[in-house]
Amino acid sequence: xxxxxxxxxxxAIVEIKNRIKAKEESGENVxxxxxxxxxxxxxxxxxxxxxxxxxxxxxxxxxDAGKNELRSQLSLxxxxxxxxxxxxxxxxxxxxxxxxxxxxMIMLMNTGSRxxxxxxxxxxxxxxxxxxxxxNVFCDFTYDSIISNMADTDIITIVSPNNxxxxxxxxxxxxxxxxxxxxxxxxxxxxxxYALLRYGDNYSALSIIERYxxxxxxxxxxxxxxxxxxxxxxxxxxQSFAEHFLKVMDCNVICASTVSQIALLDILSALDKNxxxxxxxxxxxxxxxxxxxxxxxxxxxxxxxFLWLPVDxxxxxxxxxxxxHSIGVIAGSYFGKEGFVRISYGxxxxxELRSAGRIIEGLRN
Amino acid sequence: xxxxxxxxxxxAIVEIKNRIKAKEESGENVxxxxxxxxxxxxxxxxxxxxxxxxxxxxxxxxxDAGKNELRSQLSLxxxxxxxxxxxxxxxxxxxxxxxxxxxxMIMLMNTGSRxxxxxxxxxxxxxxxxxxxxxNVFCDFTYDSIISNMADTDIITIVSPNNxxxxxxxxxxxxxxxxxxxxxxxxxxxxxxYALLRYGDNYSALSIIERYxxxxxxxxxxxxxxxxxxxxxxxxxxQSFAEHFLKVMDCNVICASTVSQIALLDILSALDKNxxxxxxxxxxxxxxxxxxxxxxxxxxxxxxxFLWLPVDxxxxxxxxxxxxHSIGVIAGSYFGKEGFVRISYGxxxxxELRSAGRIIEGLRN
Numbered sequence: 001x002x003x004x005x006x007x008x009x010x011x012a013i014v015e016i017k018n019r020i021k022a023k024e025e026s027g028e029n030v031x032x033x034x035x036x037x038x039x040x041x042x043x044x045x046x047x048x049x050x051x052x053x054x055x056x057x058x059x060x061x062x063x064d065a066g067k068n069e070l071r072s073q074l075s076l077x078x079x080x081x082x083x084x085x086x087x088x089x090x091x092x093x094x095x096x097x098x099x100x101x102x103x104x105m106i107m108l109m110n111t112g113s114r115x116x117x118x119x120x121x122x123x124x125x126x127x128x129x130x131x132x133x134x135x136n137v138f139c140d141f142t143y144d145s146i147i148s149n150m151a152d153t154d155i156i157t158i159v160s161p162n163n164x165x166x167x168x169x170x171x172x173x174x175x176x177x178x179x180x181x182x183x184x185x186x187x188x189x190x191x192x193x194y195a196l197l198r199y200g201d202n203y204s205a206l207s208i209i210e211r212y213x214x215x216x217x218x219x220x221x222x223x224x225x226x227x228x229x230x231x232x233x234x235x236x237x238x239q240s241f242a243e244h245f246l247k248v249m250d251c252n253v254i255c256a257s258t259v260s261q262i263a264l265l266d267i268l269s270a271l272d273k274n275x276x277x278x279x280x281x282x283x284x285x286x287x288x289x290x291x292x293x294x295x296x297x298x299x300x301x302x303x304x305x306f307l308w309l310p311v312d313x314x315x316x317x318x319x320x321x322x323x324x325h326s327i328g329v330i331a332g333s334y335f336g337k338e339g340f341v342r343i344s345y346g347x348x349x350x351x352e353l354r355s356a357g358r359i360i361e362g363l364r365n
Numbered sequence: 366x367x368x369x370x371x372x373x374x375x376x377a378i379v380e381i382k383n384r385i386k387a388k389e390e391s392g393e394n395v396x397x398x399x400x401x402x403x404x405x406x407x408x409x410x411x412x413x414x415x416x417x418x419x420x421x422x423x424x425x426x427x428x429d430a431g432k433n434e435l436r437s438q439l440s441l442x443x444x445x446x447x448x449x450x451x452x453x454x455x456x457x458x459x460x461x462x463x464x465x466x467x468x469x470m471i472m473l474m475n476t477g478s479r480x481x482x483x484x485x486x487x488x489x490x491x492x493x494x495x496x497x498x499x500x501n502v503f504c505d506f507t508y509d510s511i512i513s514n515m516a517d518t519d520i521i522t523i524v525s526p527n528n529x530x531x532x533x534x535x536x537x538x539x540x541x542x543x544x545x546x547x548x549x550x551x552x553x554x555x556x557x558x559y560a561l562l563r564y565g566d567n568y569s570a571l572s573i574i575e576r577y578x579x580x581x582x583x584x585x586x587x588x589x590x591x592x593x594x595x596x597x598x599x600x601x602x603x604q605s606f607a608e609h610f611l612k613v614m615d616c617n618v619i620c621a622s623t624v625s626q627i628a629l630l631d632i633l634s635a636l637d638k639n640x641x642x643x644x645x646x647x648x649x650x651x652x653x654x655x656x657x658x659x660x661x662x663x664x665x666x667x668x669x670x671f672l673w674l675p676v677d678x679x680x681x682x683x684x685x686x687x688x689x690h691s692i693g694v695i696a697g698s699y700f701g702k703e704g705f706v707r708i709s710y711g712x713x714x715x716x717e718l719r720s721a722g723r724i725i726e727g728l729r730n
Contacts (some may be wrong), residue, residue: 003475005609014429014611050415059594060402064379095596095618098637102617106496110368111476131471206482229424230625231460231596244370246379251493252467253460257622258594352592 008130012123012334020328031348031356034328036163039224039347040278048266056081057174058259064092064249065242066234067261070125073268080104081203090209090236092245093357095256097233098124101157103248104216104235108155108187109134116148116153120308120335122158122163122191138336141165143173146178146313152161155187161194164335164342165300165308171203171312178205182214189216193233194304196224196275199283206236208309213238214241219265223304224275230260271322288350290356305346308332314341326358374494377488377699381683385693390532396713398720399693400688403562403591403670405714414624415416418664423624429614430607430675439599439706447560447569448638455574455601457610460621461596462558462585462625463489466522468613469581469600472554473520474499481518483511485673485700487528487556490655503701506530508538512545520552526559529700529707531666538567543570548581552664558598559669561589561640564648573599578603586629588669588711589640595625653715654708670711673697676729679706691725 008134013034020030032297059330065071071088078084078091094100101124109115111133117126118141126136139149143164150156156177160169174190181188217236222228231260249255280331282305289307290300301307311317314331317339321327333341343360345353371552378399385395417423430436436453443449443456459465466489474480477594482491483506491501504514504604506527515521521542525534546553555570582601587593604609614620632639647670654672655665666672668697676682683706686692697705708725710718 001609002472005413005612008609008612010608010612011615014615033462039425049418054412056404059592059595060404081504095622098616099618107367107370111498124616127612131613131616133476166434184495227424228426229422231618231620231622241366243375244373245374247370247373247492248496250376251489251496252378252594253618255466257460257597257625258595259624260622 002131004131004133008127009123011127012330016328016330019322022324023322028326030322030326031352032328033343033345033348033356035344035347036223036305036328037228037347038223038278038282039268039346040281049263050082052259052262053170058262060258062255062258062261064246064255066091066256067265070261070265073265077271081202082206083205084206085210086206086236089242090239092237092255093250093261094233094235095231096216096222097191100233100235101115101125101156101189101254102128102199103245103252104189104218105129105132106248106252107244109173110342113155114153114320116146116149116156117157120162120164120332120337122159123335124161125157125191126168126336127294128302132316137249138301141167141169143170144176150186153186154210155189156188156363157191159191161192161198161303163194163304164306164330164332166304166306168302170200175204175208176206178212178215186209187214187216187364189218191218192217192222194223196271197279197282197305198303199279199286199301209236212298213240224278225267225271227264228262230257230263232256232264265294282346284350285345285348285353287351289345289353289357291354293361307343307345308340310339310344311341312339314338317363319343321360321363325363327356327359367496369496369498373492374488375693376492381693381695382685387685388691390706393691394486395691395693396560396717397693398708398710398713399695400709400712401588401670402593402712403588403647404594405591405646409725413669417627417682420606423627426622427620427623427626428607429620430603430610431456432548433619434632435630436627441540442633442636443569445569445686446567447571448705449569449571450575451571451601454471454607455604457600457602457614458621458626459598459600459614460596460618461587462556465583465598465600466490466554466556466659467493468617469496469554469583470494471613472606472609478520479518481514482519483507483523485527485529485697485702485705487524488700490522490524490556491701503570506532506534508542509534511542512618515546515549515551516553519610520554521555522544522554524556524558526668527556528558528564529671529695531669531671533563533667533675539570540573542579543573543577547577552579552581554583558583558585559588560584561622561636562644562647562670563631563668564644572600578605590632590636592625592629595628597621597625597629649715650710650713650718653708654722656719658726670709672708672710673705674708674725675704676706679703682706683727686725686728690728692721692724
C-alpha cells in the first residue's frame with residue numbers, strides 16, 4: 001500500500017456526522033451546523049433538462065476538458081464577472097473543485113514537495129498533500145506570514161474566500177503573493193470555491209491569471225449555484241500545462257458528467273443574479289446567528305457561509321454543544337487551528353440560527 | 366512539476382480524433398471506428414428522473430461511497446448476476462471505472478511500484494502507472510505469461526473482457542492468478558468494465574472477492590447500460606481498505622454525481638435484460654464486420670465491442686485506411702502491441718460495418 005496512507009487523517013466531517021446520526025437514530029433532534037452546504041435550491045430549467053434526456057449526446061462522453069460550448073460560455077461569464085482575459089481553452093471543467101485541486105496536485109507535486117498552507121486549512125488540501133507524499137508547511141492566513149514562509153516551500157495554496165474562516169485575502173495581497181512566487185519559481189493555487197459568495201465585493205484571481213504562468217485558479221459550482229450533487233468545478237491555468245492536465249483528467253475521470261454540464265449551461269446566464277439572491281439570504285442568516293453574540297468586528301464573515309468563532313478548548317466546546325444542546329459544529333482543531341469552532345449557516349433558517357446563536361453564546365461565557 | 370509527467374504519453378484517442386475532425390471539417394465523411402463507445406440508448410425512466418429534479422436531495426452530495434440504497438441494490442444485483450458474496454459496504458460508487466482505478470492506484474502504489482500489465486494494454490492504465498512514478502512490466506495476455514512474470518512485480522492489472530482485444534481471461538485462470546498473487550503478497554486488479562458484455566457466458570471476479578483480500582474489482586456503467594456521460598463506475602474491495610479508499614475519494618471527487626446515482630437506481634432492475642439486448646445487437650454488428658473477412662476463430666471477439674485484427678505494419682495500415690478510405694481505427698502500437706488494429710463496432714450499424722469490413726479486408730491483402 002501507499003506508504004503515506006496511514007498518516008492521512010480521515011475527514012473530520014465523517015466522525016462528527018456519525019455522532020450526529022447516532023443521536024438522531026436514538027430519537028433526538030439535532031441541529032446540524034457542520035456541513036459546508038448552501039441549501040438554497042437552484043432555479044434549474046427542468047423542462048429544458050428533460051428535453052436533453054432524449055438527446056443521444058447527453059449519454060456520451062464530452063471532451064475531457066468539458067463541452068466546448070460550456071468552456072466558451074464560462075469564459076464570457078468569467079470575463080463579465082471578474083475581467084478574465086484568458087481563453088476558453090484555459091478552462092477545464094472537472095467533477096468538483098476537489099477534483100480540480102487533486103488533479104492539479106497530481107500534475108505539480110513530487111514526493112517531498114513542500115506545500116505552504118495558511119491556517120486554518122481546508123482539510124482535504126492537507127490530506128491530499130499527505131497522501132501524495134508531500135510536506136505541509138503551515139503559516140498564518142496573512143500576507144506577511146505567507147511571504148515570509150514562502151522561500152522554503154514549492155507550492156502555495158490559498159483558499160479565499162476561506163473555508164473554514166469565512167475570511168477574504170485582500171486582492172492586492174493575492175497579486176503580490178503570486179508575483180513574489182513567480183520570482184521565486186513557485187506555484188500558487190487559489191481555491192475560489194466560494195468566489196461568488198462574497199457579500200461586499202467582487203474579486204477573483206482569474207482577473208490576473210493570463211499574466212502569471214505560475215498561477216492556478218480552482219472553482220466550484222457546488223456552493224453558489226448550488227449544484228453540489230451535480231459535481232462540477234473548474235481549474236484555470238496557463239496553456240503550457242494544458243497537455244499535461246488533460247493526461248491527468250483522462251486517467252482520473254475522463255470528463256465531468258455530461259448531463260451536469262448541460263444543466264449548468266442552461267442556467268449559466270442566471271448565475272450572477274442567483275448568487276446575489278443567495279448572498280442576500282446568507283447575510284440574513286449570518287446576522288441572525290450573531291444577533292445575540294458578543295463578537296469582534298473582525299470575526300464577522302464577509303463571504304462564504306461560516307462563522308469562525310473563538311472559544312476556549314474547541315473540542316470540548318463542540319462536544320458539549322452536541323451532547324447538551326444537540327447542536328453540531330466542527331472544532332477548529334480539525335482545521336489545524338485550536339481555539340475556534342466552525343459554524344455553518346448555509347442551510348438553516350434564520351429563526352433556528354438566532355436561537356442556536358443564543359445557546360452557543362451562553363456556552364462561551 | 367511532477368517529474369514523471371513528461372514521460373506520460375497523451376492518450377492515443379486524442380491524436381486520432383483530431384485527425385478525423387480535420388477531415389470532417391474539410392467536408393469529408395469519416396466512418397469513426399475508434400471509440401470504445403456502445404451507442405445504444407439506455408431505456409432510462411425519464412419521467413421518474415424529472416420527479417427527482419424537484420427533490421432537494423438530488424442537488425446535494427451523497428455519502429462519499431455512494432447512496433446507501435444504491436450500494437444495497439448493487440450488492441443484490443451482483444449477487445444475482447455473479448454470485449457476489451460481499452457486502453454493500455465493500456462497494457464504492459465512483460465517477461467512472463477510470464476513477465475507480467486511479468483512486469485505487471493512489472491508495473496502493475508507491476514511487477517505483479512495479480505493475481504487471483498484459484499486452485495489449487488499456488492505455489489509461491499504463492499512463493496512470495507512469496504518472497504516479499511506477500514501472501510498467503509487460504507480459505502476454507495468457508495465464509502462463511502472467512504467472513511467470515509475477516514474482517518481480519507488486520501489482521497485477523488484468524482487463525477482462527479486454528479492451529482493446531475483446532478477449533476473455535478464463536475464470537479458472539483468474540482465480541489461480543489471484544491465489545498465486547495472494548501467496549506472494551501482491552495485489553490484483555481486475556478491470557471488468559465490459560463484464561456485462563460477454564456474449565457467451567457470465568462471469569465476474571466478484572464471485573470470489575470475499576475470499577481474497579488482495580483482490581480489487583473495477584467496473585463501469587458506461588458500456589453495458591450505457592450511461593458513459595453520467596460518469597458512474599465502481600470498485601469493490603476488502604473491508605480493511607475501506608477507510609483508506611474513502612480518504613482518497615473524499616479528496617479526489619467527494620462522491621459520484623447524485624443525479625447519476627438516482628438515474629442508475631431507477632434502471633438497475635432492468636440492467637441484465639438491457640445487457641442481453643445490447644449483446645444481441647453487438648453480435649450482429651460483429652458478424653457484419655467480419656462477414657467478408659478471412660480471420661482465425663481465435664480472433665473473433667467473445668465480448669466487449671472490439672475486433673483486434675492482425676495486420677502488417679499497423680500504424681501505416683491505420684493511416685492508409687483513414688487517408689484513402691475515410692475509416693478511422695486505432696493502431697495496435699498505441700496499446701503496446703504492434704501488428705494489430707482495434708476496430709470498435711459498438712456504435713455503427715450493420716450495413717456500414719459490413720462494407721467497412723470488406724474495405725478493411727481488401728487493404729489487408
